[in-house]
Amino acid sequence: PTLAGKRLSARPMEEADKDSYFALVMDEERNRYWGYDYKNDVPNGVIPNADYFFKDVQKDYQSRECLSLILHDKENHFLGELVLYNFGFLNSAEIGVRLTKQAEGQGYAQEALGLGINFLKELGLAKITYECYLANEKSLVLADHLGFTKTAEGDKKRYFVLSLKE
Numbered sequence: 001p002t003l004a005g006k007r008l009s010a011r012p013m014e015e016a017d018k019d020s021y022f023a024l025v026m027d028e029e030r031n032r033y034w035g036y037d038y039k040n041d042v043p044n045g046v047i048p049n050a051d052y053f054f055k056d057v058q059k060d061y062q063s064r065e066c067l068s069l070i071l072h073d074k075e076n077h078f079l080g081e082l083v084l085y086n087f088g089f090l091n092s093a094e095i096g097v098r099l100t101k102q103a104e105g106q107g108y109a110q111e112a113l114g115l116g117i118n119f120l121k122e123l124g125l126a127k128i129t130y131e132c133y134l135a136n137e138k139s140l141v142l143a144d145h146l147g148f149t150k151t152a153e154g155d156k157k158r159y160f161v162l163s164l165k166e
Contacts, residue, residue, distance in 0.1 A: 003069065003082075003115040008108055010069035010082045010115055013057045017070045020078035021057070022050035024100055033136040034098055035157075071099070071112050079103040082112045084120065091126040109138075113146055121164045130160040 002011040013021060024030060025038060042048050060066040064087075071079040080099035087093045097112045120128055130148050132139035133156055140158060143150075148160035 001069075001119065003119055005111045005115050008071050008073050008079060008111055008115075010071050010112060012061065013054065013068060013070045015054065017078060018050040018054040020100075021070065021081070022053055024078075024080060024098065025053050027101075030098060030101060033133045033139065035096075035131065035133070069116075071097075071103075071108065073103075073108075077102075079108050080112075082116050084116055086129070091124070092129060093120055093125055094129045094131070095120070096130070105138075109142055110145065113142065117146065117162065117164075126163070126165050128162045128164065130162070131157050132160075133157055 002009060031037075038048065038053075042052075046052065057068050060068060066083060066085040069082045069084070071082055073079055078100065080097065080103055083096045083098075084093050085096075095113060095116050097109045097116075099108055117128060128148075129151075130143055132143065134140070134153070135156075143158075143160045146162065148162045150158060151161050152159040
């Protein structure tokens with residue numbers, strides 16, 4: 001699907017996105033709060049490059065395990081990704097967003113998550129889960145602003161849920 005907002009769009013990854021996506025994935029500073037380290041899944045002896053990550057996202061599309069939607073502004077600048085994953089038997093999914101440094105602090109995360117929430121609601125899901133590191137204050141504020149309810153907290157993360165059923 002392609003999701004369109006006021007200032008950005010979210011769509012499946014295209015070949016033209018792979019270099020920008022590779023830069024985002026490889027940026028250690030941007031990914032410190034992402035919660036997933038690609039290095040845990042790279043086979044021994046493989047040096048990941050833009051093609052490796054592009055194929056990995058395409059594989060996720062085929063398996064329907066994860067829907068990574070690439071974010072662009074109206075001028076088609078790469079902003080980051082919106083991820084919908086962990087689709088569960090309880091009619092739920094998890095949502096996440098990560099942005100480039102240039103896109104941070106401009107409201108794009110809120111808009112992207114709003115697009116994802118509306119899309120999942122249209123699909124008929126009952127709830128969305130969201131998690132973030134306690135040290136990621138911007139994400140904690142964002143969860144509250146979007147109406148998520150805290151369900152649990154550990155040493156490093158806080159967990160949230162958003163009910164989509166009225």
